[in-house]
Amino acid sequence: MKMISPSNVAVDIGQTLKPHEYIGMVRREVLDAHLRDRASAAGATVINGLFTKMDKPLDKYAPYVIHYNEYDGRPGSSGKKVTMEVDAVIGADGANSRVAKSIDAGDYEYAIAFQERIKIPDDKMKYYENLAEMYVGDDVSPDFYGWVFPKCDHVAVGTGTVTHKPDIKKFQLATRLRARDKILGGKIIRVEAHPIPEHPRPRRLANRVALVGDAAGYVTKCSGEGIYFAAKSGRMCAEAIVEGSENGTRMVEEADLRKYLEKWDKTYWPTYKVLDILQKVFYRSNPAREAFVEMCADEYVQKMTFDSYLYKKVAPGNPLEDLKLAVNTIGSLVRANALRNEMAKI
Ligand SMILES: Cc1cc2nc3c(=O)[nH]c(=O)nc-3n(C[C@H](O)[C@H](O)[C@H](O)COP(=O)(O)OP(=O)(O)OC[C@H]3O[C@@H](n4cnc5c(N)ncnc54)[C@H](O)[C@@H]3O)c2cc1C
Structure with missing residues (x-):
C-alpha cells in the first residue's frame, strides 16, 4: 500500500506484514453473491425482496409481521406484495435502512463516498495488481482520503467527505488527476455513490429487532472500513439469537439481543475511538x-x-x-x- 501526501511524497507501507498477512480487496458484486449462495447452501431461504414496513407484535411473544415486495428476477417486474411472520428481525439493510426507520432508531451524521470503477490498460493494471493507493490532501478531500484500489481486472478510484458533500465531484476529479499517469487511457465502467455513516445510530435495538452494519452505523473513521464490521456484527447478532433461543427452542427477548450490543461495544469501542482521534x-x-x-x-x-x-x-x-x-x-x-x-x- 502507498500513502501519498499532499505534496506527493509517497511512502510504502506493509513491509511489516508476515507472508500470510494481506489486506483483502473485494468486488462487492462477487462477494455479496458468494455470501448469498453460501447462506443458501447452509439452509437459509433466500428471497429477492424489498422490505417496506413491519407491524409490531401485539404482545411479548407474538410475531412481527414484515411486509415486502417479492421479485421473480424478470426485468421490469414490479414485484408481488407479501407478508411474513417472524420472531426476530436483523436490520442489515444499509445506510438508508427502512428497518431502522421502523424502530425509530434515529439518524446519524454521514459522509458521502464516490467511486468510479475504471478499466485501465493491462500494462497499467500490472502496477495496481498488488497495490492500493491512499491520497491525502485538501484537493482530494477536506476530511478523508482519496483512493485507487485494485478490483482484480480494473481499479476503483474514489473519495469521500462529510463536511463538503456538494463538492464531491471536484474532489473526485482531483483524485483522478493525482493518479493521472497511472490510470491514463482508462475507461469508466461504473459510477457508485452512497452515504457512509459517521457514528452509530442513537438506538440499535428495540424489543426483538436489532440493527447491524451500516444500518447500525458501524463504519470506522479515518480508514472508512465498513465491510468487515458489517459482516462481523451480522454474525455476532445471529449468534446471540441462536444462543438466546437455545437453538430455536425458546422465544428470544430483548435481553438476548442486547448481549450482541454489549459484546460489540466492549470489543470494538477502543478501535472506533482511536481511529476517530487519528482522523481529527x-x-x-x-x-x-x-x-x-x-x-x-x-x-x-x-x-x-x-x-x-x-x-x-x-x-x-x-x-x-x-x-x-x-x-x-x-x-x-x-x-x-x-x-x-x-x-x-x-
Ligand atoms: C464508494 C464506497 C467505497 C467504500 N469502500 C470501502 C472499502 O474499501 N472498505 C470497506 O470496508 N468499506 C468500504 N465502504 C463501506 C462499505 O461499503 C459499507 O460499510 C458496507 O457495505 C456495509 O455493509 P452492509 O451490509 O451493512 O450494507 P450494504 O452493503 O449497503 O448492504 C445493504 C443491502 O441491503 C439491501 N437493502 C437495502 N434496503 C433494503 C430493503 N428495504 N429491503 C431489502 N433489502 C434492502 C441493499 O440492496 C444491499 O444489498 C465503502 C462505501 C462506499 C459507498
Whole structure:
C-alpha cells in the first residue's frame, strides 16, 4: 500500500506484514453473491425482496409481521406484495435502512463516498495488481482520503467527505488527476455513490429487532472500513439469537439481543475511538497530513497499524517504542505547524 501526501511524497507501507498477512480487496458484486449462495447452501431461504414496513407484535411473544415486495428476477417486474411472520428481525439493510426507520432508531451524521470503477490498460493494471493507493490532501478531500484500489481486472478510484458533500465531484476529479499517469487511457465502467455513516445510530435495538452494519452505523473513521464490521456484527447478532433461543427452542427477548450490543461495544469501542482521534488530528490540514505520511514511514507505526487493522484490536504497544512514537509524532506535528506558519507568512 502507498500513502501519498499532499505534496506527493509517497511512502510504502506493509513491509511489516508476515507472508500470510494481506489486506483483502473485494468486488462487492462477487462477494455479496458468494455470501448469498453460501447462506443458501447452509439452509437459509433466500428471497429477492424489498422490505417496506413491519407491524409490531401485539404482545411479548407474538410475531412481527414484515411486509415486502417479492421479485421473480424478470426485468421490469414490479414485484408481488407479501407478508411474513417472524420472531426476530436483523436490520442489515444499509445506510438508508427502512428497518431502522421502523424502530425509530434515529439518524446519524454521514459522509458521502464516490467511486468510479475504471478499466485501465493491462500494462497499467500490472502496477495496481498488488497495490492500493491512499491520497491525502485538501484537493482530494477536506476530511478523508482519496483512493485507487485494485478490483482484480480494473481499479476503483474514489473519495469521500462529510463536511463538503456538494463538492464531491471536484474532489473526485482531483483524485483522478493525482493518479493521472497511472490510470491514463482508462475507461469508466461504473459510477457508485452512497452515504457512509459517521457514528452509530442513537438506538440499535428495540424489543426483538436489532440493527447491524451500516444500518447500525458501524463504519470506522479515518480508514472508512465498513465491510468487515458489517459482516462481523451480522454474525455476532445471529449468534446471540441462536444462543438466546437455545437453538430455536425458546422465544428470544430483548435481553438476548442486547448481549450482541454489549459484546460489540466492549470489543470494538477502543478501535472506533482511536481511529476517530487519528482522523481529527491528522486529516485537518495539509501540514498535518504531511506529518501523517511522514509518520507512516516508521516501521513501528506500520506494525501497530497493520496489527490493529488485521486483527481488529487496538494492538498493545511496546512502552519504549510508544514513547519514541509520541516524541516523533509531536516532532512531525510541530514541523507541520511550523510549515503552516511559514506558509501563512508567504
Ligand atoms: C464508494 C464506497 C467505497 C467504500 N469502500 C470501502 C472499502 O474499501 N472498505 C470497506 O470496508 N468499506 C468500504 N465502504 C463501506 C462499505 O461499503 C459499507 O460499510 C458496507 O457495505 C456495509 O455493509 P452492509 O451490509 O451493512 O450494507 P450494504 O452493503 O449497503 O448492504 C445493504 C443491502 O441491503 C439491501 N437493502 C437495502 N434496503 C433494503 C430493503 N428495504 N429491503 C431489502 N433489502 C434492502 C441493499 O440492496 C444491499 O444489498 C465503502 C462505501 C462506499 C459507498
